[in-house]
Amino acid sequence: MSELLEKGAARTRWIRSRMPLLAAARREFAERQPFAGRRIGMSLHLEPKTAVLLEVLAAGGAEVVATGNHGSTQDDIVALLRSTGMTVFGARDDTIEQHMSNVASVIEAKPDILLDNGADLAAGVVASGHAESVVGGTEETTSGGIRLRDELAGQVPFPVIVINDSMLKAIGENRHGVGQSVVESVMRITNLMIPGRRFVVAGYGWCGRGIAQYLRAFGGKVAVAEVDELKAFEAALDGYRVGDLAQLAEWGEFFITATGAPNVIGPDVIARLQGGAILANAGHFPWEIDTAHLRAAASAVSQLDAAIERFDLPDGREITLLAEGRMVNLAGREPKGNSLEAMDLGFLLQALSLERVATAAAGLVPGAQPVPRDLERLIARRFLDALGADR
Template structure:
């Protein structure tokens, strides 16, 4: 059996069925896997993937393996692993996995290093922890790496900062920047799965609640949209005047986080920044306020300050920690401040991850073919890949679109014709 460190190999059969269920909604990735199986574009390529170990990720891993890759997979968040999926990948797919749901920070980074032991040529990241570890602690392995991909907004921000400082040692494609990724995964996937996680963790009614969304990027847009659909009074907090204006014209109330803290019932952070909900916010929240995060890292909620303000803490439900402040008010933190949609729920629906992971697979293929031509910086997904994925998705959905006539093409390419 391949190298692994997982919770229980006995969960493999359950995981296999769940992977099969998710794969039914991933026709684009299936079509790519069929081509990869014939063409083997990744033959002999070693891939270290640091992603949420979910049923959808399993389909991506199997697609890469179909293309000829050797894979080592670790989790990109300590609470995002689905242990039965990890077991199935090891037992049924022959893929090395180092991931256990609820692993501590030390184990999390040990698993990253375990996954790097294959001396990867391609890295596949979600949050840039593998890239960071390579550049800080495993520099000797950089000579093997030809390129990588990055899945999420937070990781892209980190990598662009590295590139700007001249620290990045190999080219990386920002999968998150693809239209077929962030317009759908971030908006519809995060929107549905975040609200799903909140409901599973709390069983609270969303309708009629004051629902505060911090950040109006594509993830924040999706959360606000779904909360509104559930009947909540949605408040958006922002630092960007353009996004604040957009949120206002989308029909939401916009105010400062401090002001919103006084009236909110449920708070969701979606900014990618630190201490968005701070000591000042906790000090004015009403009794029973629920706080959670859907940004990649557990830094958006200042939990250390909350601990200092509190006299007691207890786990009152799975993924729900009750902090009782010194004045008697209670604040509930979900999923330890980590990604609530993966801590308490199952992450994004497979239909949107189909496009996101199709980008990952095709960008890995692109990197193998073009790495020698690329600089040590962060690239957007090639437009041809983005459009091909959209075309394949529409085809799978049975949707037909128009094409330009010769006359229309000529008109768009000319400047002589007017009214």
């Protein structure tokens, strides 16, 4: 066994032992075989928790063809999955062009079911003409749900259950999973103190709520920039300073984006940042911070660490960027991602939603749709039991 494979096996062994919801699903799927004769195509972060999910799907009879997301693939997990016979594309150092080639390779395998993250697979099968052979799929993220409902509206002829529409995912995985892991990753990468620092969180969706909550819990001074009036209203009543991002640029020391939208921190905001400002992104796509403008504007760029870059601007300011503007909790140094409990919950949502697609797609409407309510209630009961909430 190679050193890389040994590392992946050891990491996954520990994580598997702490995901009781998926362990139960694995036993059930082994008996029911809901994916027998099906090929599941996946584009999702390739890390140990995802490996446990894929093991569950394979136990249910699925043939898996998979790739990761750009910048978050963990090579030891790729080695582990390949050792089980799965077809897996991708490496941590892949360029964005190579990543899209990996996505194309998954699509060329003509999967029956899609496990998508960011709607890359859904967009690809529509563009390639393979959509008619797809039974259905799931979509993990806010960003993917937006693409399905806007860019791909009316073009997807099969049902896609948007996991991110579930309140279970919103609360358990986004607010508490992402909130904890983003703040933890920022602390690990920078080794800076949180208490007393001025943080600006761009976006007050469920992930933004969680990031703001955990920053404040550690003693950070937190402001929220949100273009939606109702979310800004909520942030204000939750006790955060609320303002326009360009205005808050001069106040903040640390900026974290969590919106799903491109160029949230663009030239106008960058021009107002104080020297020493630190930028990080928690959104799915690496486009929320305009890194191209930042690189073009800099007189010098220094790689201070595997996940830390310093940009010296001609006016004397220096700006620090974490993880190249990619998801800081999965693309940064020593990536851990969301907590095991949060992903046990979120991936059970995935597994049971995929089973619903595989066995009852005819009863679902084409296009994006929420997780069936009966599955949400079942999973909520199982999570409470696993948590020992009545003890």
